[in-house]
Amino acid sequence: MYDVICVGFGPANIAVAIAFEELWPNARVKFLEKAPGPFWQRTMLLDGSDIQNNPVRDLVTPRNPRSRYTFINYLHEQGRLFKHLNLPSHFPLRKEYARYIQWVAENVSVDVDYDQEVTGIALVDSPDSAEGVGVERSVEVTTAAGEIYRGRSIVVAPGRTPHIPPVFARTASPRVFHTSRYLPGIADLDAGYTGTLAVVGASQSAVEVVLDLVGRFPAARIVNVMTGYGYRLKDTSPFSEEVYFPEFVDYYYHASEEGKQRLRTQLRPTNYSAADADVIDALYLRMYEDELDGRPRVSLRTNRLITGAEAGAEGVTLDLTEHITGEREQVTVDRAILATGYLDLGITGRTEQLPPLLSDLAEALGVTADRPLSVGYDYGVVPDPELQGVPPIFVNGLCESTHGLGDAGSFSLLALRSKAIVESLHERLAKTGDDAADLVGAVPQPGFGI
Incomplete structure (x- = not known):
């Protein structure tokens, strides 16, 4: 025991x-x-x-x-x-x-x-x-x-638990996988791979994966599908970063459910659906230089809703709808990598x-x-x-x-x-155990002891 x-x-x-x-x-x-x-x-x-x-x-x-x-x-x-x-x-x-x-x-x-x-x-x-x-x-x-x-x-x-969007939940295929399985999911592709890969999402992980794919497979084409207009900078203001202070735990925990929701909405960009400036700048420069060289390898499908995903012998077909114009298109890729969070x-x-x-x-x-x-x-x-x-x-x-x-x-x-x-x-x-000694150098306190 x-x-x-x-x-x-x-x-x-x-x-x-x-x-x-x-x-x-x-x-x-x-x-x-x-x-x-x-x-x-x-x-x-x-x-x-x-x-x-x-x-x-x-x-x-x-x-x-x-x-x-x-x-x-x-x-x-x-x-x-x-x-x-x-x-x-x-x-x-x-x-x-x-x-x-x-x-x-x-x-x-x-x-x-x-x-x-x-x-x-x-x-x-x-x-x-x-x-x-x-x-x-x-x-x-x-x-x-x-x-x-x-x-x-x-x-x-x-x-x-990895978040798998409902449109992909029914797609039981090794061609579709979350970033929590990223490296194993591409392990069978060699450096000369020339196919098309999709990255779904606009988070830090999404940008990191796109950059990694471009460097790992120079001849491949990368399609990044996201629901927003483009990548957003993560909010790294030192004032916002105080949400990672122990005092904020006490403040947040004792807030009402309405208060918690307000805080989540306000502070979401400090950690979600956003990326650091260094990787955003690196990707933009990479895409600009590729265009200059006449070999665009990364394409962005921004403001897109994925309405369907079907995996078959030829790859994964994604049905996309543009939020503003309503334009629809299909994209077929070899793999769909889900940078969709947890x-x-x-x-x-x-x-x-x-x-x-x-x-x-x-x-x-x-x-x-x-x-x-x-x-x-x-x-x-x-x-x-x-x-x-x-x-x-x-x-x-x-x-x-x-x-x-x-x-x-x-x-x-x-x-x-x-x-x-x-x-x-x-x-x-x-409290009732006979064999428990006092904590070393500490007095038990609830929570963080702040």
């Missing part, structure tokens, strides 16, 4: 692992990861791409800048600190940050089982209370390999009611057709009030709808979120 079972071992739960080591080292914690190792964004480690995030907002620094696991110390131990500080770049390369994350995962004191894909999570009666379990029921986790794990609580961090928790718009891993617990968690998952300030799920003995269940990195843009796949608040989760787990489990 573990104190905590953590599903997923990406950046969100790696930050939790550091917090356990530094705050509650005697907790009995098991991490389960479906991948064979601690990999991050393997399908989007593109040449020249960066993390779009201040590197000091890493897995631990905002919580404990003296930790061994800071990005700065990683660079120091790798002998690259001064060279990195000399880079003519605002943000670190995505490839280097992926190596930092792997380095932390390999060095933090953690009990992790790789190649364990979780297929079921259930609530079961706890063993005899004489064992000091402290909760009436426990969590039972089953994996595809047939392993069964039991814990007094669980932290779920599976990553967000789902949030909710019941309207691009959402899902709860993480798929928790679907078997929908009733216990009070999730219905008109009620999404309810998450507390400390990232703990609020269960159905009529049910007793539901063990602590936390969701890590999935709570943008309740906690704001700091939970939108950003590194900004990982370290502080892990602190909130570990402190709350300690407070809940240690």
